[in-house]
Amino acid sequence: MRIATWNVNSVRARLDHLRDWLAAEQPDLVCLQETKVVDADFPHEPFGEAGYRAEISGQKSYNGVAVLARAGLEITDQVRDLPGLDDPQRRFLAVTVEGVRVVNVYVPNGSEVGSDKYAYKLDWLAHLTGHLRAELAAHPRLLLTGDFNIAPADLDVHDPDAWRDKVLCSTPERAAFHELEALGLRDLFRALHPDEPGFSWWDYRMNAFRRDRGLRIDLLLVTDDLAACARACRVDRTPRGREKPSDHAPVVASFDLGG
DNA sequence: ATGGTCGTTGGACGA
Numbered sequence: 001m002r003i004a005t006w007n008v009n010s011v012r013a014r015l016d017h018l019r020d021w022l023a024a025e026q027p028d029l030v031c032l033q034e035t036k037v038v039d040a041d042f043p044h045e046p047f048g049e050a051g052y053r054a055e056i057s058g059q060k061s062y063n064g065v066a067v068l069a070r071a072g073l074e075i076t077d078q079v080r081d082l083p084g085l086d087d088p089q090r091r092f093l094a095v096t097v098e099g100v101r102v103v104n105v106y107v108p109n110g111s112e113v114g115s116d117k118y119a120y121k122l123d124w125l126a127h128l129t130g131h132l133r134a135e136l137a138a139h140p141r142l143l144l145t146g147d148f149n150i151a152p153a154d155l156d157v158h159d160p161d162a163w164r165d166k167v168l169c170s171t172p173e174r175a176a177f178h179e180l181e182a183l184g185l186r187d188l189f190r191a192l193h194p195d196e197p198g199f200s201w202w203d204y205r206m207n208a209f210r211r212d213r214g215l216r217i218d219l220l221l222v223t224d225d226l227a228a229c230a231r232a233c234r235v236d237r238t239p240r241g242r243e244k245p246s247d248h249a250p251v252v253a254s255f256d257l258g259g
Numbered sequence: 260a261t262g263g264t265c266g267t268t269g270g271a272c273g274a
Binding site for chain 2: 010013061117244246
């Protein structure tokens with residue numbers, strides 16, 4: 001089973017990229033973030049033609065998450081809001097597939113350290129951690145994936161000194177990430193590639209992609225049970241190099257789920 | 260240099 005995460009920065013603006021990438025990679029499941037569309041306007045038809053069905057939790061203009069599942073895969077137990085948090089922002093979508101609980105998140109960006117949005121980000125992460133503590137008791141195979149808007153360590157940052165204590169890299173954000181790891185979740189790309197930066201996001205400005213001035217903020221965290229099934233995890237930079245790309249690259253993990 | 264470039268909008272705002 002191959003599962004991907006991709007912040008597409010508008011699912012409608014990225015339809016051609018998504019179609020081409022699905023045809024080339026044929027993943028089983030794709031967790032999307034920043035779909036930026038209300039559910040009534042989600043483009044189900046092109047994904048159906050591509051052989052995928054979409055579970056969605058969207059809103060107008062901002063945020064929005066979706067899970068694309070290869071036709072024939074049974075999806076159950078959909079949850080479209082982060083339980084326990086009264087939040088109009090669409091940032092959470094959980095499904096179960098092939099015995100794996102998949103939790104797709106678009107963690108708040110946080111804007112600036114010390115801002116209201118930053119406080120919201122830390123609060124949102126605290127609620128996510130609390131929810132997952134209960135989920136993990138019920139699901140030995142759990143995958144938490146999405147755009148975390150946190151670069152966990154300096155290796156995940158092109159210029160750690162320039163980013164020191166800035167949003168995406170600040171100590172409280174990294175501490176919130178370590179709280180997720182403390183639940184028993186492992187950062188799969190980092191576990192398989194201890195020395196590779198693995199950037200997944202590059203700012204649109206200043207030719208950041210061409211200069212490889214990126215951050216690794218799009219992550220897959222897995223339980224030990226699922227980590228034992230993991231065979232590979234890679235960042236696919238191909239779509240980021242195309243015309244009119246998302247500012248994020250997809251990250252793909254392969255699992256041998258066995259029985 | 261406190262900038263830049265996108266997407267959604269139809270002027271800013273968010274990232």
